[in-house]
Amino acid sequence: MEKSFRRLWAVVILVAVLLSACSTRPVTSEKPALRVLAVESFVADMAQNVAGDRAQVQTLIPLGLDPHAFEPTPQDVAKIAESNVLIVNGAGVEEWLEPVLQNVDGQRLVIEASAGLQSRTAREGEEAVMSPEEKADALCADMKGLVATEEKVSGTERASATQLHDEHAPQGGAHEHVLELLTLRLNAQAGNRFGGFVLLDVEEAGDTFIAAQAGELTIFDAAGQEVEIENTLPLACSGLAQAWVAELQPGEYVLALSNFANETTPFVAGPMAGHHHHHEGDPHFWLDPLSAVHYVENIRDGLIQADPEGKELYTKNAAAYIARLQELDGWIREQVKTIPPENRLIVTNHESFGYFADRYGFTVVGTIIPSVSTGSAPSAQQLARLVDRVRSTGAKAIFLETGSNPQLAQQIAQETGLHVVSDLYTHSITPPGGNAPTYIDMMKYNVQAIVQALK
Numbered sequence: 165m166e167k168s169f170r171r172l173w174a175v176v177i178l179v180a181v182l183l184s185a186c187s188t189r190p191v192t193s194e195k196p197a198l199r200v201l202a203v204e205s206f207v208a209d210m211a212q213n214v215a216g217d218r219a220q221v222q223t224l225i226p227l228g229l230d231p232h233a234f235e236p237t238p239q240d241v242a243k244i245a246e247s248n249v250l251i252v253n254g255a256g257v258e259e260w261l262e263p264v265l266q267n268v269d270g271q272r273l274v275i276e277a278s279a280g281l282q283s284r285t286a287r288e289g290e291e292a293v294m295s296p297e298e299k300a301d302a303l304c305a306d307m308k309g310l311v312a313t314e315e316k317v318s319g320t321e322r323a324s325a326t327q328l329h330d331e332h333a334p335q336g337g338a339h340e341h342v343l344e345l346l347t348l349r350l351n352a353q354a355g356n357r358f359g360g361f362v363l364l365d366v367e368e369a370g371d372t373f374i375a376a377q378a379g380e381l382t383i384f385d386a387a388g389q390e391v392e393i394e395n396t397l398p399l400a401c402s403g404l405a406q407a408w409v410a411e412l413q414p415g416e417y418v419l420a421l422s423n424f425a426n427e428t429t430p431f432v433a434g435p436m437a438g439h440h441h442h443h444e445g446d447p448h449f450w451l452d453p454l455s456a457v458h459y460v461e462n463i464r465d466g467l468i469q470a471d472p473e474g475k476e477l478y479t480k481n482a483a484a485y486i487a488r489l490q491e492l493d494g495w496i497r498e499q500v501k502t503i504p505p506e507n508r509l510i511v512t513n514h515e516s517f518g519y520f521a522d523r524y525g526f527t528v529v530g531t532i533i534p535s536v537s538t539g540s541a542p543s544a545q546q547l548a549r550l551v552d553r554v555r556s557t558g559a560k561a562i563f564l565e566t567g568s569n570p571q572l573a574q575q576i577a578q579e580t581g582l583h584v585v586s587d588l589y590t591h592s593i594t595p596p597g598g599n600a601p602t603y604i605d606m607m608k609y610n611v612q613a614i615v616q617a618l619k
C-alpha cells in the first residue's frame with residue numbers, strides 16, 4: 165500500500181517536472197518532440213543506438229514477423245501518422261509504404277537506411293531470380309483452367325484498335341484481377357501473315373504480360389510512343405506460345421500484333437501477379453555489418469536533419485556504434501577462419517545471405533525460394549535442381565530464418581543428408597532475453613550457428 169503510494173508520488177513529481185520543463189521553454193524555439201518510428205526491428209535498434217536518450221525509437225513491424233510479408237493494419241498506419249521521422253530499410257522491402265505515405269496525415273522525414281548502397285547481382289552458380297522458363301511456368305499456373313470463350317475482332321490500324329474488354333466493372337471490388345482468355349481474330353497481311361490492333365487498359369503500375377501465339381508485338385502508349393518490352397517468355401499452355409512482358413503505368417495502350425501464322429490466336433493480358441518485383445535488387449544489406457555502418461551513417465544524417473540541436477550527440481553515438489560494428493566485422497572474420505574453406509557453402513530459405521556471403525567468403529549454393537523475397541514457392545524442377553547442387557557441391561547445412569516453413573528444407577535434407585539449422589535471426593531481432601535482442605546479438609548468434617554447422 166505504502167509502496168504504491170510512493171510510486172504515485174513519483175509519477176506526480178515527474179509530471180510536475182515535465183510540465184515545468186515545457187512551460188519554461190521559450191515559445192519561439194518550441195518544436196514538436198521527435199517521434200521516431202523504424203519499420204524493421206533491426207533498423208530500430210541501430211537507430212536507438214544513434215538517438216541515445218534524445219528519442220525513443222519505436223518499431224513498426226512486430227518482432228518475429230517477416231517484413232517481406234508485412235501488410236500494415238489501420239493501427240500501423242496510425243503509428244506512421246504519429247511519427248515525424250520514419251526510418252525504413254528501403255531497396256524494395258517496403259513496397260506497401262508508398263501508397264500509405266500518400267494517404268497518411270502529417271509531415272515526416274523518411275530516412276532510407278540503405279540509400280546509396282549498390283545492389284548485388286546474383287553470382288555465377290547461384291540460384292538467381294526466376295529464369296524465363298520458370299516465369300513461364302508460373303504464368304501458366306495462373307492461367308490453369310482458362311478457356312477461350314469470347315471472340316474479338318482486332319482493328320486493321322492503330323486508329324481502329326479494338327477495345328479488349330467490355331466496359332463493365334467487375335463485381336465485388338475493382339481490385340479483383342480476373343484473367344480473361346479471348347480468341348482474337350486478326351486481319352490478313354502481306355505474305356500470308358496476320359495481324360491487328362487492340363486497346364489494352366492497364367489499371368495498376370507494374371509488369372504486365374500479353375500472351376498469344378507466336379508473332380510480333382509492339383506496344384504504344386497513349387502518346388504514341390513505343391514502350392520497351394522487357395522480355396518474352398516461351399509459353400506452352402492454353403494454346404499460347406509466348407508472353408511479352410513490359411513495365412506499364414496505368415493508362416491505355418495500343419497493341420500492334422503482326423506476323424502471326426493464323427487468322428485467330430488465343431489472347432490474354434494481365435498483371436504479372438505474385439511475381440512482380442518492381443525491385444529485382446537484393447535488399448538484405450543489413451546482414452553485412454559493414455553495410456550496416458552505412459545504415460548508421462544515413463540514420464545519423466537523417467536525425468541531424470530532423471533535429472539539428474542533437475547533432476553533437478548523434479555524431480558521437482553513431483561513431484561509437486560504428487566502432488562496435490567494425491569490431492563485429494573483425495569478430496566474424498575470426499569465426500569464419502575456423503570453417504575449412506571448402507565447407508564455406510550455404511543454402512538458405514530465400515536469397516538473403518548474398519551480402520554476408522560476399523563479405524566473408526561464402527558461396528551461396530542455392531536457396532529454397534529462388535527470390536530475394538519470401539512471397540513465392542519453388543517449382544518441382546527448382547527443388548530438384550537444388551538437390552542436385554547440394555549433392556554436387558557437398559554443402560553441409562541449410563539455414564532457415566526463424567518463422568520460415570521447414571517442410572521443404574526437411575525434404576531436401578532427407579534426400580541429401582543436409583543438416584537443417586532452423587533458427588537464424590535474419591529479418592527481426594528478438595524481445596529482450598531472447599537469443600538476439602539487438603542487431604549485433606543477431607549477427608553473432610547467426611555466425612555462431614553457421615560456424616557450428618560447417619566447421
Ligand SMILES: [Zn+2]
Binds near residue numbers: 515591
Ligand atoms: Zn528477406
